[in-house]
Amino acid sequence: MAEIARIAGVDISTVSRALAGSSRVAKETRELIDQIVRDTGYVVNERGRALRDGRANQVLVIVSDIGAPFYSDVVQGIVETLAERDINVLLGVTLRQSKREEKLGNQLMTGVVDGIITVTGTLPTTILGMQGLSSKVVAISRPVPHDGVTCVTIDNYAAAKEVMVQLHSMGHRRILHIGGPTSSETYRERSAAYVDFMRDNGLGEFVNMRSTDSFKDDAESGFAIMKSMLDDGLHATAVFCATDELAIAAMAAARRANRSIPGDMSFFGIDDLKVAGLMSPPLSTVAVPRFEMGRKGAEALFRQVYRGAPPSDKIVLDHRLVMRDSVAQAR
Amino acid sequence: MAEIARIAGVDISTVSRALAGSSRVAKETRELIDQIVRDTGYVVNERGRALRDGRANQVLVIVSDIGAPFYSDVVQGIVETLAERDINVLLGVTLRQSKREEKLGNQLMTGVVDGIITVTGTLPTTILGMQGLSSKVVAISRPVPHDGVTCVTIDNYAAAKEVMVQLHSMGHRRILHIGGPTSSETYRERSAAYVDFMRDNGLGEFVNMRSTDSFKDDAESGFAIMKSMLDDGLHATAVFCATDELAIAAMAAARRANRSIPGDMSFFGIDDLKVAGLMSPPLSTVAVPRFEMGRKGAEALFRQVYRGAPPSDKIVLDHRLVMRDSVAQAR
DNA sequence: ATGAAAGCGCTAACAG
């Protein structure tokens, strides 16, 4: 910029103003500067700007594993939304290791980013003391245990209950449940809906659920859990899985054990991943607006961090039951 | 930091040295400063550091769509690798729109990032004139049309040829091909291997391929193309798809048209996505080291950008044929 | 071993 000023024979501050589109610059001066900028291919140095402005125009998105389809769709929504607002997205993965999460927290502390969107249900302890924290953070899909933090979710209890109502209406009574990590409120709600529904409908004796532990791949867990259930001789006509990934893996395990789907066993998932409809048989599930969750979360964070809006507690998006051929009338 | 210096009663430069672990600081001074830093919870401002150092310790990863499983696995490898080296990853998505890609190029120009890893096979024109460009960029999976840029790939021609050899050895002669976007060298090679093999084995008359255009979702395209092939009455015992996503969608389309797999038709993909083995029937494919590609690409960029190493042209990783039940002996 | 001072590139307040 100093270079531009030198060539144009004006002060650097005039160049700055011209580039900022200030009205207090003579038309001729502006045109001259614009011309030189074009000729030299000059672009502003954002690092200088960031230091001066006291903000980075960047936010951090924390996921446990971007390879999981659920997260990657949420992130896509976030990135698209923030790109429209000229905010950059830093991607952090925790691999469910708190050490990595702590380190990511530093990005906010050191001013590398202006805010955080987390899809892990946890918050780095490094940032817990930070002032004004709740307006610098948004949680998506999984709420964080911290007051006043905006959380974008669906009604997990209701969604799971709808699945149960549907299975029940098709004659299923012996229904198994494969749950997600109980450390997450999201999965606790889905599982609670299963248990409650069974009890409320006099099926308490058939309640049987196993949950993944948090430190394993969903697909791997789903396969292993379904296999263990079958090995243990559990009898059931339907299996309600807390996610599509679990369901897809569980179906594979059931087929491996020579169960036909949905002849012997019906399967339900939650998420409506893109592959769900392409499976054989296509998977019944609950459509979760992943992309939209990312978008809404990004919008909320943007408003809070860059527009001074207050946090908004809970933003609940709609879900939708999707019936496909993995579920049949109970025999 | 000024605050720390004030409390400690030393100069700010001494604090800087102490925090940097310089040997030219008295033990007592260092301990005092460390204590104050702990008490106050001070952390350095990375923006100031970035301006002063002339680098951002960040790199940009460009993908067309992070929701696609192939890319998200590559990105996972990149993020993990660079996190170990304290380099941040900015995620940029192009949605295959050059406008968005151009804009991402500015991140390098303006100093927001020190380098770029692209998985799109293209380079923003905004950075083309940049000096030392080739050492600031690494391409993964798809080479970019620019001299001297490191590219991490597999041997696509060989991989596709192995698929063909396998199908041929199992008696398949009438083999269809569903190709990826011809704008990408990667897919041109895979398709070329198909065509070459067919011709070289006297099957030229059976050559029949259709490719996705670049602007559509793989799954959607795969379904539509397979459907059109069946609608057009093309006769075949096997379909070789350029990616697993295409294959999965194509299988769904074939089933929809009452083809049994692999009874009526065998299917082959490339990638070995996690779901490939969970399909029914499990999909035969070529395992591509997506995570490792990300890792190798990230390492290469790190060496080039932060260690001054020269670009290394091509880095070719191993692939592996994976036979599963979607392929059977031709009848 | 420590301090003083300069400067990374930018913008905004103030003066003219």
Added chain:
DNA sequence: CTGTTAGCGCTTTCAT
């Protein structure tokens, strides 16, 4: 309308 000046937070000579 334009120039001068200061300062964002940091590191690194150069003195001492």
